[in-house]
Amino acid sequence: MRTPITWFVKNPVASNLLMWIFLVGGFVAFLNLNQEEFPDMDFGAIQISVPYLGATPAESELAVCLRLEEALEGTENIDKLTSSAREGGCDANVELATGADLNRVLNDVKGKIDAITTFPAETEKPIIRSFSSIGNVLTLALSSQTNDLNLKVIAEDIRDDLLDLPEVSQVNVEFIRPLEISIEVSEFTLRQYGLTLNEISRAISNASLDLPGGTIRTTSGEILLRTQGQVYEGSEYADVVVASYPDGTQLRLGDIAIVKDGFEEGYLDARLDGINSAIIDVMRVGDEDIVTSANQVKAFLATSNYQLPEGMTLEVVTDSSLSTQTRSSTVARNAYTGLLLVLVVLALFLRFKVAIWVAAGIPIAILGALIVFPPMGLTISSLTVMGFILVLGIVVDDAIVVGERIHGHEQKGLSKDDAAIEGTVEVSIPVIFGVLTTIAAFLPLLIDNTQFSAFSQVIGGTVVFCLIASLIESQLILPGHLAHRKTDGYFLEHSKIVVKWQNFQGRIAEGLEYFAEHGYRRLLKQVLYYRYAAWALATGVILVVVALVLSGRVIFQFMPSIEGDTVWSNVTMPAGVPASLTEDAINIIEAKALELAAELDEELLELKARGVAPEVTENVVDSVLTIVGGTAPKGGPGGGQRSAGSSNVAEVMLYLTPFFERGEISAAEIRDRWREKVGTIPDALELTFVSDAFSAGDAINFRLEGRNEENLKIASTQLREELMLYPGVFDVSDSFRAGKQEVQIQILERGKTLGLTLNDVATQVRQAFYGAEAQRIQRGSDDIRVMVRYPEPERQSLGNLEELLIRTPTGAEVPFLSVADYSLGNSYSSINRQNGRRIITVRGDVDRTVVAPEEIRREIIGKYSQQWDRELNVKIAIGGEGERQLESVTGLLTNYPIALMIMFALLAVPLKSYLQPLVIMSVIPFGAIGAIFGHFIMDTPLVFFSMLGIIALSGVVVNASLVLVISINRLRQEGQDILEAVSNAGKVRFRPIILTSITTFIGLVPLMATANPATFFIIPMAISLAYGILFATVITLFLVPCLYLILHDFSDDKEQAKVKLAYQS
DSSP states (O other), X not given: OHHHHHHHHHOHHHHHHHHHHHHHHHHHHHHTOOEESSOOOEEEEEEEEEEOTTOOHHHHIIIIIHHHHHHXXXXXXXXXXXXXXXXXXXXXXXXXXXXOOHHHHHHHHHHHHHTOOOSOTTOOOOXXXXXXXXXXXXXXXXXXXXXXHHHHHHHHHHHHHHHTSTTOOEEEEESOOOEEEEEEOOHHHHHHHTOOHHHHHHHHHHHSOEEEEEEEEETTEEEEEEEEOOOOSHHHHTTOEEEEXXXXXXXXXXXXXXXXXXXXXXXXXXXXXXXXXXXXXXXXXXXXXXXXXXXXXXXXXXXXXXXXXXXXXXXXXXXXXXXXXXXXXXXXXXXXXXXXXXXXXXXXXXXXXXXXHHHHHHHHHHHHHHTTHHHHTOOEEHHHHHHHHHTTTTHHHHHHHHHHHHHHHHHTTOOHHHHHHHHHHHHHHHHHHHHHHHHHHTHHHHTOOSTTXXXXXXXXHHHHHHHHHHHHIIIIIHHHHHHTOOOSSOTXXXXXXXXXXXXXXHHHHHXXXXXXXXXXXXXXXXXXXXXXXXXXXXXXXXXXXXXXXHTTOSOBOSSOOOEEEEEEEEEEOOTTOOHHHHHHHHHHHHHHHHHHHHHHHHHHHHHHHTTSSOTTOOOSEEEEEEEESSOOOOSSSOSOOOOOOOTTEEEEXXXXXXXXXXXXXXXXXXXXXXXXXXXXXXXXXXXXXXXXXXXXXOSEEEXXXXXXXXXXXXXXXXXXXXXXXXXXXXXXXXSOOEXXXXXXXXXXXXXXXXXXXXXHHHHHHHXXXXXXXXXXXXXXXXXXXXXXXXXXXXXXXXXXXHTOEEEOTTSOEEXXXXXXXXXXXXXXXXXXXXXXXXXXXXXXXXXXXXXXXXXXXXXXXXXXXHHHHHHTOOEEEEOHHHHXXXXXXXXXXXXXXXXXXXXXXXXXXXXXXXXXXXXXHTHHHHHHHHHHHHHHHTTOOBOHXXXXXXXXXXHHHXXXXXXXXXXXXXXXXXXXXXXXXXXXXXXXXXXXXXHHHHHHHHHHHHHHHOOOGGGGGGHHHHHHHHHHHHHHHHHHHHHHHHHHHHXXXXXOTHHHHHHHHHHXX
16 A cells, blocks of 8 residues: 555645545535435335225135235245235235345236136236335325315316426326216116116117228328227217117117216215315326425426416425425534534644544545445435434544554654655554445445345445545545645744644643553553453453343334324224214314314414424414325325225324424324324224324234134234233224125026026126126226116115016016025125235234333233144234334344454454454444443433444444554564553554544434434434444453453463563563
């Protein structure tokens, strides 16, 4: 390294140009990077949906789900296959094995499903797609006291206008039922004219169509032939001829049927603050910039030529770009504060100009890292900015080591050029290998392939690129700047303020040197004398902490509750209940929400008076969105799904003003108060209240698997009752629930003698009550079904079924009860399956301040796992957050030994020893111990991000030990005896070790001290790094020298007598 270092020191133009390449290149890259709140998560999953309209869950399971499972059985790279048979079809989710090629598996799955020929004829074409997270940019509400059709027309016009914007490519209109043309013919009319529903359906298909007729090739050219007769409006269908008679008269559809051109029958409605609304979701797809997209939409809405019909309002319900900008600006402020604190610390212990150039390495390294962001596909997100904060104090470590050595050589009388060269060369090997070991420590984050890899890889990649840039800066740029800095003749050189600062800084530096010589060195010699006692004490500390962790006294939570600005409540009633009951239930929840909002507004006035909330804030609850028949999309593959809603599901969402604007009122507190006000809802199967902005899954989620349905019911009942006994557990429910009442039809022998088959009876019943699909037309962007069925009054009771007339193959009409019979039963609301077995999921939520989910999971598995397997043949598995936790922690712990082996190799190479790296790596467990104690001090639970911090800490804490051990080896090579070499190296390396530790800790202080939801989930990682560094520093200064001497004791007995003699003198 001497040659390039010397060349850059002697050529200041080169070092300046390299610096400007980093600065300008990084700034240009920054201007062209997209912004997003969180990166897109690669779920590694494929969704399959097979519509089987009108089918019960049991029919969907037998006819569709089982055949899907059979077709996909044995497919390569499929880890888990989950299916759900529901009313109207089957949905399946394929989870891929780790490292599988998504596109290849997707093609395999498509090929195998397309090859299935045994699906019922009534099923529609399977929908197969990869599961991807599409981010929400804006949610708009179009509100008016008009009907849904008018809202739909205007909402679609707005959607089309928004899609014309350059940074908007997906807009969904939500909570409006799909359009349908319903042609209703009564049984009396059919008998009067001798028609059947099937004949009317065929007449429509034959009369309404567009058909190409080929080409006429004339001598003058080709002429296309085309039959054009497709109709698109309900009024046009009324003119369709159903029958023609010999006397020339015609029977038109309008003469015998009621043609309704409107919405599908169903229950789907949305209202914002009590006013009928259509919701317009603007989505972010691919590389679109969330801030740019939101600004374009808001600019369009603000244009003067954009006008709504009278009585309609369009307002922004949620704006994700604001939360993205708020989170990024909050984190950036922490970064600026940390940078300033690091600069102050450096200036106290180093000469001011040395401190300035050392601190300059931070922005140079960060901007240098930004250069590689575009080719690596990284963006500016909350995670990348948080990665910059985590690395704030780390990237300056190598610059501190280099700067301090250069400063030391200058004090010995070397010229600035020679001091820069010699100082840099002296520490180049430990600095280079120190950075490489830190990169190796972040390796588990970089190669993480779990669901949270999008989080860990972004943070790890940001840190690694910054470290590489900082290494280049410390070895090639910093020495040149320190060699050519002005040390005399500069501005204000002899002014009072400069003189006073130099005297003040000199006293601090001298004080630190004095302490290193007379305090630390003297204490170190005493510790070295009792080195075996120190080793025993350190080992005891490790054993105690390990025992605490293994005994469960150190509670580890996977994912903390992350504060959001949205609170919602979802209610599920028994399947098949009248929509009026669900409406009554949701009205209670909505009324209590409005009551709570009024109370919060009164409390806001008090908070304003105390100065806690800004005066401009008008409300705590910005708006209340009520949805009947569905739920709002919360991540996943996006909305816009074709659905007429469910009569038993409803949801109320409270959109809150930002955290600080609402006076720091917690969303969790609002959720709990709302739950208390609502109490219980009569007949509700499930009532949940949620406030977390991000969730790794249900806090409590157990999956019961078995083949016996009754045993599954017994186990799920026991489990629900057991969970409700735990304090702090609420919203307990399971996925097993009775569905709608079911009529099961069987054909009688009398019907068979008339030539009827079960298919004939089933088809005619289906056409009468569900409808016969005559056509499917495309009108604008709407896919509209044309259905022929009985009028609604003839489909409202079992009496209508009993009065149904069945047409025999000869054309005769016979009563339904004369050829068929039926029995009453209950269906399921849904049937869930996984890997060929039926499953029931029991879920719940917890108050993490009362009980940890991990504790409940551990006790439940220990109590019931073997018992149920033995007595009920039911297996219990952990799902939800627990399953994600197991996958993520297992993935990290699998990769961590690889990182340790790489770190060992990187330490062994410069040390030329197999045992000295073990001495250096001995500080790693103490860094973890410091991180654990840091969480106790900060009263913060240990979570997944804490573990990421501990893993990353491993590479940081060894750097100081590496520099110390190399210094000891160098002094021994110069002829000093072992004791003097160890104590002198400790004294010489005391200042840089202390400085690197303090700057790392100080750089993270603003982040740890900020009680802001925007940075809450990254704080545990910062605590692990900060407190782990502090604790490991003490170990580095005392235990590493002890272990070095102990290693020497075992490797060279002859030196032992010399060491004892030195103590006696």
